[in-house]
Amino acid sequence: MSGGVDSSVAAALLKRGGNQVIGITMCTWVGSEAGAGPLRHGCPGPTAAGAVRDAQRMAQRLGIPHRVIDVASDFRTHVLDYFRDEYLAGRTPNPCVRCNQMLKFGALLYRAHESGIAFDRFATGHYARLEQEEGGARMLLRKGLDSSKDQSYFLCGLTQEQLRRSIFPLGCRTKAKVQKIARELGLGVEGRPESQDFAAGDWEAIVCASPRPGPILDRAGHLLGEHKGIHRYTIGQRRGLGLSAKRPLYVIALDAGRNAVIAGHKEDLYASDFVVARVNWISIPPPDGPLTLHVRIRYRHAEAAARITPLSQGAVRVVFEEPQVAITPGQAAVFYDGDLVAGGGMIESVQPLQGSH
Numbered sequence: 001m002s003g004g005v006d007s008s009v010a011a012a013l014l015k016r017g018g019n020q021v022i023g024i025t026m027c028t029w030v031g032s033e034a035g036a037g038p039l040r041h042g043c044p045g046p047t048a049a050g051a052v053r054d055a056q057r058m059a060q061r062l063g064i065p066h067r068v069i070d071v072a073s074d075f076r077t078h079v080l081d082y083f084r085d086e087y088l089a090g091r092t093p094n095p096c097v098r099c100n101q102m103l104k105f106g107a108l109l110y111r112a113h114e115s116g117i118a119f120d121r122f123a124t125g126h127y128a129r130l131e132q133e134e135g136g137a138r139m140l141l142r143k144g145l146d147s148s149k150d151q152s153y154f155l156c157g158l159t160q161e162q163l164r165r166s167i168f169p170l171g172c173r174t175k176a177k178v179q180k181i182a183r184e185l186g187l188g189v190e191g192r193p194e195s196q197d198f199a200a201g202d203w204e205a206i207v208c209a210s211p212r213p214g215p216i217l218d219r220a221g222h223l224l225g226e227h228k229g230i231h232r233y234t235i236g237q238r239r240g241l242g243l244s245a246k247r248p249l250y251v252i253a254l255d256a257g258r259n260a261v262i263a264g265h266k267e268d269l270y271a272s273d274f275v276v277a278r279v280n281w282i283s284i285p286p287p288d289g290p291l292t293l294h295v296r297i298r299y300r301h302a303e304a305a306a307r308i309t310p311l312s313q314g315a316v317r318v319v320f321e322e323p324q325v326a327i328t329p330g331q332a333a334v335f336y337d338g339d340l341v342a343g344g345g346m347i348e349s350v351q352p353l354q355g356s357h
Contacts, residue, residue, distance in 0.1 A: 001023040001024065001025050001055040001058060001059065001066070002025070002051055002054065002055060002125075003025075003051055003053075003054025003055040003056075003057065003058045003189070004054070004125070004189060005125075005178060005179060005182050005187070005189045006125030006126075006127075006170060006178060007055075007124065007125040008058045008062070008125075008182065008187050008189050009125070009169075009170065009178045009181050009182050009185075009187070010123055010124065010125040010168075010169040010170055011023055011058075011059075011062055011064060011123070012062055012181070012185055012187065013169045013170075013181070014123055014167070014169060015062060015063075015064060021062075021064045021123075022064060022065045022066070022067065022117060022119065023055060023058070023059040023062075023064055023065065023066040023067070024066070024067050024068075024069050024108070024112055024117070025051065025052050025055040025056075025066070025067075025068050025069070026068075026069055026071050026075075026103070026104070026108055027052065027068050027069065027070045027071065027072060028071055028072055028075035028079075028103075029072060029075075052068055058187070058189070061187065061188075067112070067115070067117060069108055069111045069112050069115065070111065071103060071107050071108055071111055074102070074103055074106075074107035074108075074111070075099075075103060078098060078099070078102035078103055078106075078107065079095050079098060079099050079102070079103060082095065082098055083095050084231075086330050087230070087231035088230070088231060088256065089256050090230055090254035090255060090256030090257075090329070091254070091328075091329045091330030092234040092235065092328050092329070092330040092331055093330045093331075094330065094331050094332045094346075096154045097153075097154055097156060097157050097332045097344075098157070100154055100155055100157060100158065101157030101158060101162075104124070105122065105158055105162045105166065106162070109122055109165075120165075121165055121166065121167045122165055122166050122167070123166070123167040123168070123169060124166070124167075124168060125168075125169075125170055126144075126151045126154070126155065126168050126170070126171070127144030127145075127146055127149040127150055127151045127152075127168070127170055127171060127175070128141060128142065128143065128144050128150065128151055128152040128155055128168050128171050129141075129142040129143070129144060129145070129168060129171035129172060129339075130142070130163060130166060130167070130168055130171070133283075138160065138283065139160055139163040139164055139282075139283075140282075140283045140340060141155060141158070141163060141282050141283055141340075141341040142171075142283075142339045142340055142341065143336075143339040143341070144168075144170070144171045145171065145172050145173065145174065146173070146174040146175050148175070149174070149175045152334070152341050153296055153299050153332065153334050153344075154299070154332075155341070156280060156282070156332055156334045156341060156343065156344030156345075157280055157332075157344070158280075158282070159280070160282075163282070211228060211229025211231065211232070212229055212230075212259055213226055213227060213228055213229065214226065214227055214229075214230065214258070214259035214260055214261070215227070215258070215259075215260050215261075216241065216243065216260070216261045216262075216263055217255075217258075217260050217261070217262055217263070218262070218263060218264065219252070219262060219264055219268065224243055224245075224249070224263055225241070225242055225243050226242075227241075227260075227261040230254050230256065230259060230260075230261060233251050233254060233261050234251060234254075234328060235251055235252065235253070235254070235269070235326045235327070235328040235329075236250060236251065236269055236325065236326030236328070237250065237251040238250050238251075241261075241263060243263065247265055248265070248266065249263045249264065249265065250263065250264060250265070250266060250268070250269055251263060252264040252268045252269055254329075268352070269325045269326050270323040270324065270325055270353055271323060271324065271327050271350050271351060271352055271353055272319055272320040272321075272322070272323040272324065272353065273317070273318070273319050273320075273350070273351040274317075274318055274327050274333075274347055274348075274349060274350040274351060275311070275315055275316070275317055275318070275347075275348045275349045275350075276315060276316050276317075276318055276333045276344075276345040276346065276347055276348060277313075277314070277315045277345055277346055277348040278314055278315070278345045278346055279314050279315065279316050279343055279344065279345035280343055280344060280345060281342065281343035282341050282342065282343050282344075283337075283340050283341055283342055283343070284337075284340075284342045284343065286310070287308070287310055288310065289309075289310070290307055290308065290309045290310075291307075291308055292305060292306070292307055292308070293305075293306065293308055293335045293336060293337055293342055294306070294335070294336045294337070295308075295318055295320070295333055295334070295335055295336070296333070296334045296336065297324060297326075297327050297328070297331060297333050297347065298326075298328065298331050298332075301324070303336055304320050304321065304322060304324055305320070305321045305322075306318050306319060306320045306321065307319045307321075308335060314345075315345070315348065316345070318333060323353060327347060327350045328347060328350075329347050329348060329349060329350060330346065330347065331346070331347050332344055332345070332346060332347070333345060333346070333347050
């Protein structure tokens with residue numbers, strides 16, 4: 001529970017359905033890291049103390065017990081260290097996917113069980129749907145009914161075991177319907193600002209305290225300027241380069257080995273061929289040959305048709321039918337068959353289009 005509209009309505013719906021409900025909130029920061037700065041709704045960070053108070057008040061209003069679960073050490077290991085290491089390796093991490101897999105649906109439940117909380121299912125306010133495969137044991141993950149709020153992308157790392165013990169009460173509802181339920185129940189949270197994703201600026205002082213400046217180069221290796229630390233840049237970025245040129249320049253690659261940012265033009269951002277590593281097949285068995293699915297390469301990306309070919313060690317090669325812009329190493333690539341989440345993994349490397357320069 002965050003104390004926001006989605007988790008609050010999810011808890012209220014479960015209680016109304018006759019379930020015994022216990023609210024739990026992650027405590028991810030300790031000591032001097034906690035409680036500084038204005039409250040920021042979303043991923044629990046240094047202002048988590050405010051989110052905990054919101055969740056406690058909401059649990060009291062709903063008439064359910066509430067517990068705070070300390071996962072600070074797990075958060076640092078699985079999220080912050082990962083976040084830092086990925087950026088310094090020249091990749092743009094997706095900590096929300098990682099946090100769901102390792103923390104929210106992993107360490108949090110282990111710590112809750114360890115603390116003596118008995119439960120049958122774990123419910124969240126995610127906009128996604130679950131169903132059991134007809135005639136089989138596999139859990140199928142589907143998009144949320146509200147396409148504008150669908151969060152199945154962020155759940156692509158969940159295992160069958162994690163999905164079997166999960167419930168998503170909001171998956172078959174629209175955001176507008178959820179807000180209406182909140183008003184009808186008098187929860188007083190329907191006007192609360194939308195949750196925000198984990199952002200690099202929130203954590204820079206902790207995970208990248210000593211940025212290393214380095215060169216900004218063009219594709220031929222010519223020096224264009226100096227960057228302020230490669231963790232501050234991502235593929236497709238235009239603003240903040242501090243460069244003057246006749247045509248707009250974008251970040252087209254990050255070279256951790258040379259501590260360099262590579263800049264180019266808009267056409268240099270397009271690619272169609274890339275490798276996805278550590279693929280987690282969810283709603284279908286791992287394929288033994290090529291198949292065509294629709295692929296989303298970041299949360300707000302419009303899915304596009306692609307040929308997916310299995311490689312060794314759980315990786316696949318993805319080739320889009322039409323080139324896509326800013327395919328970014330470190331981000332999640334999620335594979336869809338209609339509204340069914342077939343699986344997903346992390347973008348490992350990208351092959352530039354032939355002839356791009």
